[in-house]
Amino acid sequence: MSSPNTPPVSAQDFAASILQHLKTSLGKDAPHASLYDWRMSLSLALRDLVVDPWFESTRRTYEARGKRVYYLSMEFLIGRLIEDVAVNLQMDEVASEALESLGQTYEKVVADEPDAALGNGGLGRLAACFMDSLSTLGIPAYGYGIRYEHGLFEQHFDKGVQVETAETWLEQRHAWEFERPEVNYPILFGGHVADEDGKAVWHPEETVIASAFDTPVVGWEGRWANTLRLWAAKPDRNFDLESFNRGDYIAASAPEALARTISRVLYPDDTTDVGKELRLKQEYFFTSASLQDLVRRFLSEGGDLKSLPDYVAIQLNDTHPAIAGPELVRILMDLHSFEVSDAISTARGCLAYTNHTLLPEALERWPEDLFARVLPRHHRIIQLIEAAHFAEAGEQVRIIEHGEVKMGELAFVMAHHVNGVSALHSELVKETVFADLHQAYPGRIVNQTNGITPRRWLYACNPPLRNLINDTIGTAWPDDLEKLQGLNAHLDDPAFIDRFQAAKDTNKARLSDWLKDRDGVSVDPAAMFDVQIKRIHEYKRQLMNLLETVALWNEIRDNPNGAWTPRVKIFGGKAAPGYVVAKEIIRLINDAGAVINGDPATKGLLQVVYPENYNVSMAEVLIPATDLSEQISTAGKEASGTGNMKFALNGAPTIGTLDGANVEIRDCVGAENFFLFGLTAAEVAARRMEPDYARHAIEASPRLGRVLEQIRSGVFSPSDKDRYAGLVDGLFNHDYFLVTCDFDSYFDTQRVVDTAFADARSWTRLAALNTARVGWFSSDRTISGYARDIWNVRSMLATGSGDRDVA
Numbered sequence: 001m002s003s004p005n006t007p008p009v010s011a012q013d014f015a016a017s018i019l020q021h022l023k024t025s026l027g028k029d030a031p032h033a034s035l036y037d038w039r040m041s042l043s044l045a046l047r048d049l050v051v052d053p054w055f056e057s058t059r060r061t062y063e064a065r066g067k068r069v070y071y072l073s074m075e076f077l078i079g080r081l082i083e084d085v086a087v088n089l090q091m092d093e094v095a096s097e098a099l100e101s102l103g104q105t106y107e108k109v110v111a112d113e114p115d116a117a118l119g120n121g122g123l124g125r126l127a128a129c130f131m132d133s134l135s136t137l138g139i140p141a142y143g144y145g146i147r148y149e150h151g152l153f154e155q156h157f158d159k160g161v162q163v164e165t166a167e168t169w170l171e172q173r174h175a176w177e178f179e180r181p182e183v184n185y186p187i188l189f190g191g192h193v194a195d196e197d198g199k200a201v202w203h204p205e206e207t208v209i210a211s212a213f214d215t216p217v218v219g220w221e222g223r224w225a226n227t228l229r230l231w232a233a234k235p236d237r238n239f240d241l242e243s244f245n246r247g248d249y250i251a252a253s254a255p256e257a258l259a260r261t262i263s264r265v266l267y268p269d270d271t272t273d274v275g276k277e278l279r280l281k282q283e284y285f286f287t288s289a290s291l292q293d294l295v296r297r298f299l300s301e302g303g304d305l306k307s308l309p310d311y312v313a314i315q316l317n318d319t320h321p322a323i324a325g326p327e328l329v330r331i332l333m334d335l336h337s338f339e340v341s342d343a344i345s346t347a348r349g350c351l352a353y354t355n356h357t358l359l360p361e362a363l364e365r366w367p368e369d370l371f372a373r374v375l376p377r378h379h380r381i382i383q384l385i386e387a388a389h390f391a392e393a394g395e396q397v398r399i400i401e402h403g404e405v406k407m408g409e410l411a412f413v414m415a416h417h418v419n420g421v422s423a424l425h426s427e428l429v430k431e432t433v434f435a436d437l438h439q440a441y442p443g444r445i446v447n448q449t450n451g452i453t454p455r456r457w458l459y460a461c462n463p464p465l466r467n468l469i470n471d472t473i474g475t476a477w478p479d480d481l482e483k484l485q486g487l488n489a490h491l492d493d494p495a496f497i498d499r500f501q502a503a504k505d506t507n508k509a510r511l512s513d514w515l516k517d518r519d520g521v522s523v524d525p526a527a528m529f530d531v532q533i534k535r536i537h538e539y540k541r542q543l544m545n546l547l548e549t550v551a552l553w554n555e556i557r558d559n560p561n562g563a564w565t566p567r568v569k570i571f572g573g574k575a576a577p578g579y580v581v582a583k584e585i586i587r588l589i590n591d592a593g594a595v596i597n598g599d600p601a602t603k604g605l606l607q608v609v610y611p612e613n614y615n616v617s618m619a620e621v622l623i624p625a626t627d628l629s630e631q632i633s634t635a636g637k638e639a640s641g642t643g644n645m646k647f648a649l650n651g652a653p654t655i656g657t658l659d660g661a662n663v664e665i666r667d668c669v670g671a672e673n674f675f676l677f678g679l680t681a682a683e684v685a686a687r688r689m690e691p692d693y694a695r696h697a698i699e700a701s702p703r704l705g706r707v708l709e710q711i712r713s714g715v716f717s718p719s720d721k722d723r724y725a726g727l728v729d730g731l732f733n734h735d736y737f738l739v740t741c742d743f744d745s746y747f748d749t750q751r752v753v754d755t756a757f758a759d760a761r762s763w764t765r766l767a768a769l770n771t772a773r774v775g776w777f778s779s780d781r782t783i784s785g786y787a788r789d790i791w792n793v794r795s796m797l798a799t800g801s802g803d804r805d806v807a
């Protein structure tokens with residue numbers, strides 16, 4: 001079945017199209033084709049079906065003079081695209097049949113595609129989910145980012161230690177992009193600003209060219225397609241032949257190498273301020289290119305820049321593109337002769353900013369001298385913006401302070417709206433990081449709780465459950481996810497519960513086969529798959545999960561005849577290469593896992609698995625197979641989380657704290673259907689005031705004390721006894737994330753989970769209930785909220801005149 005808007009394509013026709021591309025695009029005939037050839041031919045054949053809706057969407061937006069959304073993000077954690085496009089075009093079954101008729105296996109061909117890993121974690125994946133929802137809702141939009149040559153590093157374990165190697169997604173041709181050599185912009189750096197005839201004129205020292213690569217993003221049923229425009233850096237001058245002829249080959253290729261450095265690699269830090277000059281240049285590079293591009297488009301459609309806010313809604317994904325405020329002011333003042341106050345108000349009318357974290361180390365602050373050296377014109381403009389802000393709201397909050405340029409404050413002052421990413425987080429943003437600005441600009445901070453696209457995170461990654469849902473409530477849910485509520489009526493239908501269990505079992509069997517094939521690891525699909533997959537960070541408390549695992553190991557060995565619920569503890573996640581403690585935690589999980597997995601006393605009852613190189617594609621295999629979702633961050637620290645939503649949607653109940661979007665998930669599924677533990681955000685703040693709170697917590701918990709002593713004394717590092725002494729001492733002396741204080745509550749709640757899981761039918765009912773009640777966490781709902789409350793844009797779909805209400 002193909003979508004109503006794409007021409008019906010039979011498997012036979014589609015097979016012919018694949019063969020055509022094999023011949024003319026890959027220059028191969030079927031008998032000599034490699035997996036790469038088949039994968040590319042399939043991708044190109046699918047891409048052919050996206051081009052018409054893409055052109056149509058662009059044409060209709062142009063004709064309607066509709067308002068466009070511009071989503072500026074340093075990260076787009078896309079993953080693979082074949083299945084996403086096939087599913088959105090309703091071509092997945094046709095594609096599978098076509099390949100089969102050509103003697104190929106769809107799953108095998110799909111798995112050959114490298115992930116586009118242009119992001120670190122939640123922030124980057126959210127941007128990718130948002131692009132899918134913008135197209136599905138028919139909202140005209142561009143995503144703007146950087147076409148990194150190397151995405152997030154590849155993670156390997158060397159004796160349990162994380163080692164990083166460069167990611168190489170572009171070593172092979174990227175099938176989904178269209179190069180736009182005609183779309184390029186000069187990006188200026190350094191130099192000085194001179195006052196000439198009363199005007200500030202920037203004389204840059206360095207110029208790099210930003211060149212565009214476009215990827216169409218098609219929505220559900222192919223009704224609309226937007227553009228993801230990624231910028232690559234190129235030198236502004238040709239190859240230096242003279243140096244080459246002189247034999248100075250380095251000098252000859254230096255301009256190219258230097259320029260390309262800007263889009264060479266993604267900085268691997270998640271929720272940490274990078275603070276490096278190259279990072280600032282990356283942020284300005286893509287932001288300036290994007291603003292120059294959208295202003296050119298607006299003017300080419302006959303627009304008057306004074307009305308720019310009526311046609312352009314720019315969303316800043318965190319502070320990484322916060323330079324957009326001064327840059328748009330520069331473009332309006334220096335290139336279009338706006339007065340400073342008009343330039344500032346016009347720019348603010350276009351800009352909105354999303355805050356994704358409260359962690360102080362993540363708030364970007366650039367040394368003023370570095371900033372002024374790299375962006376001398378913007379340094380001046382920020383002083384003008386700050387002066388206007390002082391005039392409007394007083395001088396409580398400065399943008400430039402203590403020799404630093406604070407990008408959060410700059411983004412806030414230059415935005416008409418600022419939003420947090422969960423209800424709890426948005427309140428904490430008002431009470432903490434932006435408390436003064438909230439006072440000065442009441443009503444500017446709003447909430448837009450995150451969401452996930454159900455097309456990738458249920459329809460595509462979980463066929464067994466998808467089919468069950470289709471059979472039970474029909475097929476309208478993929479772009480109207482709250483329709484899943486219809487499953488509530490089936491929770492007490494034994495046949496439905498049987499099928500739900502069967503779907504989970506199929507996914508668990510698939511995961512165990514995947515682990516066996518990939519890593520030679522055998523897991524028992526009948527055991528509870530207890531999964532924590534996310535970036536490694538102390539506030540996410542993978543360490544507490546490991547401590548509980550060791551405590552359970554002790555408990556089982558102490559009570560070998562106890563009625564233990566077999567568990568497989570599955571961890572997945574990368575640590576930023578420079579994050580020493582996080583890398584220690586990874587090593588400890590692997591070291592402890594090796595000892596526990598080798599212990600005959602607990603074999604079959606407890607196992608630790610940590611597959612290398614967690615990424616989007618791995619999440620798509622792990623999440624459908626999960627029984628228990630670990631969302632155990634210190635309350636007040638995880639702004640939202642989005643993995644929590646994916647697990648619940650795929651029928652995995654949550655053990656978690658009242659943090660981020662966990663709070664709203666618990667509200668949706670019901671408190672009795674959520675395994676809650678731990679201190680609340682307010683209690684965390686109070687506990688931190690108590691002296692020696694960690695030591696007291698450990699003294700009060702012999703179970704925890706025993707585990708810490710085992711780790712400190714080298715039980716899991718016999719060849720290097722003191723390997724974890726520092727890590728354990730750290731818990732005793734400055735357990736900032738209250739692992740020690742929440743441990744007992746966490747351990748006890750895990751035992752409640754054991755008992756609940758032992759009753760298979762009621763557990764399956766609980767799992768199905770989660771799926772039924774988390775439809776609200778669709779990124780379609782999130783984007784509808786942004787469209788209504790922040791962007792004031794309308795969908796182009798229903799009536800074709802851009803006035804369908806997307807609320």
Ligand SMILES: [N-]=[N+]=N[C@]1([C@H](N)O)O[C@H](CO)[C@@H](O)[C@H](O)[C@H]1O
Pocket residue numbers: 121122123124126270271318356357421450638639640641642660
């Ligand atoms: N940066 N950043 N922030 C995060 C994630 N680490 O990427 O953004 C994500 C997307 O908003 C949040 O879900 C998550 O809680 C938050 O920590």
